[in-house]
Amino acid sequence: MSVTAAAGFRAAGISAGLKESGKRDLALVVNDGPLDVAVGVFTTNRVVAAPVRWCREVLSGRRGPTNRARAVILNSGSANACTGPRGAADTAATAARVAELLADFRPGTAADSVLVCSTGVIGVPLDMPNLLDGAATAVASLQDGPEAGHDAATAIMTTDTVSKEEALHLDGWSIGGMIKGVGMLAPGMATMLCVITTDAVVDADAAQSALSRAAARTVNRINSDGCMSTNDTVLLLASGASGRVPVADEFDAAVQELLGRLGRRLVADAEGATHDIAITVTGAVTEAAAEAAARTVSASNLLKCAVAGEDPNWGRVISQLGTVPEAVCPFDPDAVDVAINGVTIYAHGALGADRSTVDMTPRETRIDIALNAGDAAATVWTNDLTHGYVTINADYTT
């Protein structure tokens, strides 16, 4: 159901000739209102692509009204990153063209109400003739059914092997979304483009608060390969078309649930992965400390290789855990327990149960680290490191 699950949205996903394969490569999501609330969270990379700069300017009110947008256009095939002034001009021209095309539907739609996202190879300029022609095709193809949402989710795929869509239907209102991303998944945000739409009646402050909190606990806790993108963007658009005003807690929970599900779809499709690894740290002094410890462990190539080889190598957990600065996450190394897939094979600084009793065959691998230093917990997701990852990233320019 994706971005068309909520009332008030139409979408399209077409082939504009940006991908050599001829596959769908241009997605459009239009908010028909009555509201045009839009909020976002973005990569914390200091090197950001032109479309990220554009979106930040649009939403922050540096161009037109704050936190308002009527459409998002997303292309795959080029990230439009590190493309200099030309890249910025191309993004602005894309937004202007979409605004012009949409003016018949909603009079007064200006370039500063169109968000732009790009994904693909860094340093390759956009093919603007094809993109601008494609924008017209996309506008002409806009529909509000599930197929249109699926087409849009397909058009933003790069090395994704499946499209990624989720939706929730709540008490008289809905929220849905699409996401893409398979590599370069890391803190502060998995490499991704994500568009979430809702027909709930919410204001920009509530939407931003819900999105920021949800991102911090979901997509920002995925660390597939330690590489952060220049283009990460998560957008939330609200049409208000349901007429329902959810209570804040209900809305916050729905956004977190949806973004959590979308994030898990990323993990499940990560490049070359054969195991999804949930690293949960409990007994930390604060949630931030637990997250830092889990994130550090998630970055170990040695551990990720061990899981690929279905080896419950707790030594690689412990040695990586020991690199978390004490000021960030205090604990006593001799008080730590480590369980892998439910078997506590390291207990209070010494050998625990026999490692041969750990079943490493399930795709979902659980590594539970009890610090025994406090009451806070956090989970960070990563993947195993396989020959497939090396093949994908050594043999193709992405």
Add this chain to the structure above:
Amino acid sequence: MSVTAAAGFRAAGISAGLKESGKRDLALVVNDGPLDVAVGVFTTNRVVAAPVRWCREVLSGRRGPTNRARAVILNSGSANACTGPRGAADTAATAARVAELLADFRPGTAADSVLVCSTGVIGVPLDMPNLLDGAATAVASLQDGPEAGHDAATAIMTTDTVSKEEALHLDGWSIGGMIKGVGMLAPGMATMLCVITTDAVVDADAAQSALSRAAARTVNRINSDGCMSTNDTVLLLASGASGRVPVADEFDAAVQELLGRLGRRLVADAEGATHDIAITVTGAVTEAAAEAAARTVSASNLLKCAVAGEDPNWGRVISQLGTVPEAVCPFDPDAVDVAINGVTIYAHGALGADRSTVDMTPRETRIDIALNAGDAAATVWTNDLTHGYVTINADYTT
């Protein structure tokens, strides 16, 4: 020539039956004086193996005199890490046995003058009967020629494919060393055991200062796979047997040169690597900022895969560079230049020379990042990420 290049040292490398393969697995280095100066630098991991705790206690004066040691015994086959109180007792028993065996050579040699190093699998207790028997064999095998140094360097190998020895002969004095390590090479120190010996007349303060400075600029700037060991140890022993007192600058430079050469040997033998990558950041505001930026870029699995595929993917350099916090390393992303193997393919925030002109075939790959923000520079070494790395680390417990 290794640890026997300098006068006043004898060494042995024998098979004690600690490795299933039957290969050499126990090394001994003895300082016959007249001095018995010893200093060390160690892993900054909070989880440290029993032998690291022992060495720190011996050198810091918590056991016997400060910065004095007459011998180092090193085993492969087990890291004696995460082995609890038993591991600590085993290390102490090893030192006591070596002291006893050496008492005939140098009366008064006590356990607290014997350093102990271990490398191998984490969480596996030492095979003490074989180790103690082997210690006697090693003492009986001690010699001062190059073959003995080579045997010792061979006995500390784990998945190393070659032994690693270097020596420098200076103005009437010598310095030499052996090193091991191929994976788990990361900040703060490449995973390694390293023993350096010199016949220069130096005091402990001068030796510690030279070793700490050299380690910071050499082995601590290797980041092969981002994983820090529990056992990293670099020891420097001085016999004073040459009778020569080098000036401080000469001694410092020699230690740095030797440790730099030994570190490069680690990089060249890193697990599965087909390219050694020197990431040099210039134009930083401070050397620490340059090092932080180079270290961050060195951690990119995507970049390491690209180099394995001989793809000059500067986008993966720039996107990783952008994750360095501005407070740590200030620079303007639009002022950055990136050259790969001498070709500036990214210039001041935009496309530079044609990437097809970059020759990626040499084993040594140079990535030069000019921040254009200051005058400081630093180089961090890493390796490409290959199928070989995954095979070694997914298929074996190490």
